[in-house]
Amino acid sequence: MRWSPMRVIVVAGIAVGALERIVLWRSHAGALDGDEAVWGLMARHVLHGHPTTFMWGQAYGGTLETIMSAPLVGFFPGSTVALRTVPIALTVVAAVLVWRVGLRTVGEPAATAAAVLFWLWPSYSIWKSMRAHGFYGTGIVACLLVLLLVLRLEQRASRRDAALLGFVVGVGLWQSAQLLPIALVAAVWLIVRRPASLRLAPLALTCALVGFLPWTISNVRNDWWTFAFPPGEGTYASRLRGILNGALPMSFGLRVPFDASWVGGIAIGGTAMIALYVALVVIAVRTRHTTITLLVAVAAVFPLIAASSTFTWIVDEPRYLYIVSPVFVLLVSVVLTSWSRAAIAVALLSALTVFGLVRMNDSPYFAQRADGMYVPEHLGPLIAELDRLHVDRIYAEYWDAYRIDFVTDERIVAGESPQEVYARRGDKVVVLDNDHVRYRPYVAVVSRSPRPAHVVQAGSADEANLDLSLLRAAGYRRATVPGYVIWYLPR
Numbered sequence: 269m270r271w272s273p274m275r276v277i278v279v280a281g282i283a284v285g286a287l288e289r290i291v292l293w294r295s296h297a298g299a300l301d302g303d304e305a306v307w308g309l310m311a312r313h314v315l316h317g318h319p320t321t322f323m324w325g326q327a328y329g330g331t332l333e334t335i336m337s338a339p340l341v342g343f344f345p346g347s348t349v350a351l352r353t354v355p356i357a358l359t360v361v362a363a364v365l366v367w368r369v370g371l372r373t374v375g376e377p378a379a380t381a382a383a384v385l386f387w388l389w390p391s392y393s394i395w396k397s398m399r400a401h402g403f404y405g406t407g408i409v410a411c412l413l414v415l416l417l418v419l420r421l422e423q424r425a426s427r428r429d430a431a432l433l434g435f436v437v438g439v440g441l442w443q444s445a446q447l448l449p450i451a452l453v454a455a456v457w458l459i460v461r462r463p464a465s466l467r468l469a470p471l472a473l474t475c476a477l478v479g480f481l482p483w484t485i486s487n488v489r490n491d492w493w494t495f496a497f498p499p500g501e502g503t504y505a506s507r508l509r510g511i512l513n514g515a516l517p518m519s520f521g522l523r524v525p526f527d528a529s530w531v532g533g534i535a536i537g538g539t540a541m542i543a544l545y546v547a548l549v550v551i552a553v554r555t556r557h558t559t560i561t562l563l564v565a566v567a568a569v570f571p572l573i574a575a576s577s578t579f580t581w582i583v584d585e586p587r588y589l590y591i592v593s594p595v596f597v598l599l600v601s602v603v604l605t606s607w608s609r610a611a612i613a614v615a616l617l618s619a620l621t622v623f624g625l626v627r628m629n630d631s632p633y634f635a636q637r638a639d640g641m642y643v644p645e646h647l648g649p650l651i652a653e654l655d656r657l658h659v660d661r662i663y664a665e666y667w668d669a670y671r672i673d674f675v676t677d678e679r680i681v682a683g684e685s686p687q688e689v690y691a692r693r694g695d696k697v698v699v700l701d702n703d704h705v706r707y708r709p710y711v712a713v714v715s716r717s718p719r720p721a722h723v724v725q726a727g728s729a730d731e732a733n734l735d736l737s738l739l740r741a742a743g744y745r746r747a748t749v750p751g752y753v754i755w756y757l758p759r
Contacts, residue, residue, distance in 0.1 A: 273607035274377050277614055281384035284618050288394050288625065289356070297395060297629040299645040300348050304400040305670035306706055307334060308351045312677070314338040321442075321486035325706035327493040329403045330443035330482065333358075337400065345677040351400045358405030359397040363387045365412035366594050372419040373559045374602050381610035382601035386594055389617040390521030391624025396590055403443040407591040410440030411450050415566070415595075418454040419559060422461050427471060434472035438479020446591045449573035453565050500578035508575035510583035516571065517541045518586040519596055521620045525585045527631040531623060551602050560602065566595050584633070643667050647675055649749045650723070654680060657747060659756050661717035663699050665730050666706070668723065668752075673710065682723070683711035690735045696720055696757065697735075697742050721756040 292298045306324055311334040313319070323329040337354045344350035366386045370379025388394070396404060417433040420426065440447040458465050477484075487494050502510070517523040522537045522544075523530055530537030552564040570592045574580050580588045589596075604610045628634050644650075651672065654662065660680045664672060669682035684705040691700050698715045705711055714720045722739070724730040731753055739755050747754040 274380055274610065277607060277611050278380060278384055281388055281614050281618075284614075285384075285388035285394070288388060288618075288621060289398050292394060292625055292629070293398065295629045296645055297625070297634060298398070299643060300351075300671055300675070301399070301643055302667040302670045303402070304348075304351060305674035307400045307402055308337070308341055308674045309670060309678075309707070310334045311337040311341040311351070312345070312674075315342045321482050323402055323706075327486070327490065327496065328445065330406070330439075331402075332406050332439070332443055333400070333402060346675045351674075352398050355400055355405040356398055358409055359387070362405075362408045362412055362594060365409065365416060366597065369412055369415050369419065369594070370598055370601065372416070372423075373563055374598055374604075377607055377610055378601040378604045381604040381613060382594075382598045384610075384614055385601060385617060386597045388614070389597070389621045390519065391621045391628060392518055392521075392525040392586055393590065393593055394621060394625060395525070395628065396587070404587075404590055407440065407444040407446060408594060410436055410443060410447055411591050412594055414440065414447070414451055414454050415562065418458045419562065421465055421468070422458055422559065425462070425465055425468060427468065430465075430468035430472045431475045434475030435479040437472075438476035438481075440479075441476075442480055442483040444591065446574070446588065449570045450566055450592065452573075453569050454562065457562050457565055500581050502578070502581040504575055507578075507580050507583075508571065511571045511575055511580065511589070514583035515586035515589050519589045519593055520544060520600075521617065521624050524624050524627045524631065526634040527627060528584055528633070529627070531620065547603075548599060551599060555602070560599075563595050563598050566592060567599055570595075644725075644751050647671055650752050650754075651676060651680065653747060653749045653754060654721070654723075657721075657754070657756050658759055659719065659721045659754070661714045661719065662721040662723050662754075663711075663714055664723040665725065665728070668725065669710070670706065672723075681710055681713045683714035685711070685722075685730075690738055692738060692742060695742060697722070697739055697744065719757040719759070721754055723755075724753050726751055726753050 310320060310324060310331060314334055315338050319335065320331055322331065333354055337351060340350035340353055341347070363383045363386050367379050367383035370382045373379075374382065386393075413436045414433065417429050417436065420429050421433065437447065437451045441451070483494070514523065514528060517530070517537065518525050518528075520541070521531070522541050532540075548564075548567070551560070552568070555561065555564070571589070574588055582588075600613075604613055647668075654660070662672070662680065662682050663669075663685040664682045666684050669684045672680055672682040683699070684707070685699040689700040690697050696718065698720060699711070722734065722744075724734060726748065734755070742757070744755045744757055747756060
């Protein structure tokens with residue numbers, strides 16, 4: 269078999285992307301977090317006949333990935349590998365779809381180069397692609413399927429593709445409302461390019477409603493609770509500025525996620541971002557009569573619509589741009605018209621990714637990303653001490669509680685205790701009911717226990733909030749393990 273230069277680039281790129289994930293997994297930045305643990309517990313509950321439409325504690329974020337993860341979590345309870353298999357697999361599927369979309373837009377060899385770059389760049393995408401954070405993997409796959417099906421319909425009107433497009437949009441919107449700007453822009457682009465496609469709109473809309481049924485049924489049953497959330501923060505101008513100056517540079521690897529520092533300082537990183545903006549404008553002008561205009565339209569309009577949501581004020585990570593990251597990769601790949609350019613791009617952007625991952629892993633901002641708290645890498649010593657003390661019902665902060673539930677396969681039940689308000693109940697101290705928890709049944713189980721313990725991170729605000737006089741008066745004793753303080757009732 270003859271090895272062409274592009275085949276070598278593909279194999280090398282796959283190896284680099286895999287190595288990036290392996291090294292990251294074994295670092296502090298690869299530790300299991302509370303959000304992932306919630307997702308794993310939801311997958312476990314699917315096996316027990318308790319699926320949910322949305323993520324626990326919120327009325328948005330579809331749960332298709334929990335259903336996909338359930339068999340693995342069932343076979344390998346408490347396994348981080350089992351939990352992260354589905355999002356990584358979805359990333360592989362997305363890389364293939366990047367190539368397919370690229371064939372109909374940027375052409376070869378740029379399409380192949382784009383798939384490789386998507387797999388290994390930027391640093392945030394590497395980190396996010398291996399996290400079981402719910403609906404981000406299915407969101408990216410839905411985005412790419414919408415683009416691919418619209419491109420197919422632009423070339424040839426097909427009832428099958430129209431039906432598929434509608435269904436994908438419906439399911440995708442159930443998973444994440446972030447798909448809405450992409451679907452709207454793609455639909456307008458298709459109508460402008462091929463007005464005759466409008467005759468397929470009724471079929472597409474019908475299929476979209478079918479795919480959207482889980483969202484609709486849940487809202488009808490719960491008084492339209494998706495719309496009951498209080499607004500987020502900031503103004504439209506402040507959110508747009510944060511996206512353009514913060515999240516978007518992170519999406520191209522020019523700013524370090526969570527740390528927000530510019531790669532090479534603002535003189536280098538900021539200048540590179542300005543140059544990138546100019547290059548994208550040039551690409552938009554020169555490709556205005558090609559299918560690349562679909563990518564340009566999505567990339568240009570998405571931030572403008574995203575900033576209209578009050579929930580996009582968080583810009584220390586580009587979580588709200590992750591769904592559209594394949595479009596950015598494809599636009600960058602427009603200039604990769606030869607294997608030599610592709611090789612240079614893979615080498616440079618691999619180095620940029622590694623630099624970003626190292627900085628992110630070492631950054632105190634990343635270590636304290638969980639509401640300002642440090643997330644310990646290992647819970648082994650804490651769980652061993654709880655077992656030694658014969659404690660299996662505890663109160664703990666969000667970022668610890670659900671991890672304990674997941675890794676022990678609910679052998680130890682940890683109830684979330686945010687903004688603790690303590691009260692004496694007979695011979696024990698409990699946390700009063702609080703609406704701001706992901707899964708209240710855990711809190712109920714712990715509260716009913718005759719010996720509920722209290723676990724806090726040493727030196728944290730939660731430890732400062734403990735009512736020590738109340739605990740001591742009830743007979744609680746103090747135990748410590750590295751990073752944690754345990755208040756428990758002796759047997």
